[in-house]
Amino acid sequence: MIRYILFDLDETLYPATSGLMPAIGERMRIYLQERYHLDAEHAHALQKRYFNQYGTTLRGLMLEQKIDPQDYLGFVHDVDVAQFIHPDARLREVLGSIPFEKVIVTNADAPHAERVLARLSVADEFEQIFDIVFMQFECKPARGAYERVLEKLGVRGDECILVEDMARNLPAARELGIRTILLMDPRTADQTGAWFLDPAAEARSRECPSDANMCIKEIYEVADTIQKLANAPVRTSK
Ligand SMILES: [Mg+2]
Structure with a gap:
């Protein structure tokens, strides 16, 4: 469950x-x-x-x-x-319709996460923020990052779903039994000018990688996708 x-x-x-x-x-x-x-x-x-x-x-x-x-x-x-992002009423509605507890797991720090959530006007949708300090700087994609979160929440991996935009952060989660939803925004699939290199960036534009249980094209699809995944029989990784 x-x-x-x-x-x-x-x-x-x-x-x-x-x-x-x-x-x-x-x-x-x-x-x-x-x-x-x-x-x-x-x-x-x-x-x-x-x-x-x-x-x-x-x-x-x-x-x-x-x-x-x-x-x-x-x-x-x-x-x-505030120069870059804005209150998102649609996101708020989508998050509010998810019938499970929601937490943030980020490689940024908590003050940044709090500013972003406040600006999007969704801060009260999240019960906790697990940031890079909580992870003791052993950040995603390291397996230890997820292990710390599961331990703190007191749950097993198969009681969680991860929602991520970086394919490289999925394999360690899947190893722990966490089901995964990958956001594959077609507008950002070609990031040749990006400041970092996501090894999976190329694959993004083509097909949903095997480490993702499901892929979505925009975050607004997330509530329906979570519902499908929560009801689906568990498919184990590899
Ligand atoms: Mg991200």
Whole structure:
């Protein structure tokens, strides 16, 4: 029986076309440039390498540079979210119709998540926020990130559904028995200019990957899809 829906935050609850994540990516690049006296090109390359190798730029910085994570998180999330996203009454209605508890599981920090949820006008729809600090910086796609969340909620993986926009975050969840819904926004399938490289970005535009139980094209489909998945017989991964 499903008890919790684990929602990713960024580019799941609002469209990737909003420009918010590129703005945060730009802050990350500036951070690297200023702290390590790099030019823009080298900072961007380092940022991408960390993201692809460690899951987040921050994880790479912590492991290779021993930085203060709070200093970094404060700096990179210092953007005015109101410039990029707006109250979303339709999203609020969709979330409100989901008959399960909802929580946020994000690689960002809680203050950013709170600002985003407040701006979208959906903050009260979520019972808890599990952020990168809660994960002790072992962020998605690491299996430990999901294990910590399940332990804290006191549930098994098969009592949860994950809603995500990044295919690379699905396999570890599926290993734990969590059912998965992947948001495959056709408008953002071609992200050749994106600030990071999602290894699954190319596949996004074509077909629903095997690690996703179901795929949706926009977040507004999520309530109906959760209902279908919650009622469906459990299909185990691999
Ligand atoms: Mg996301």
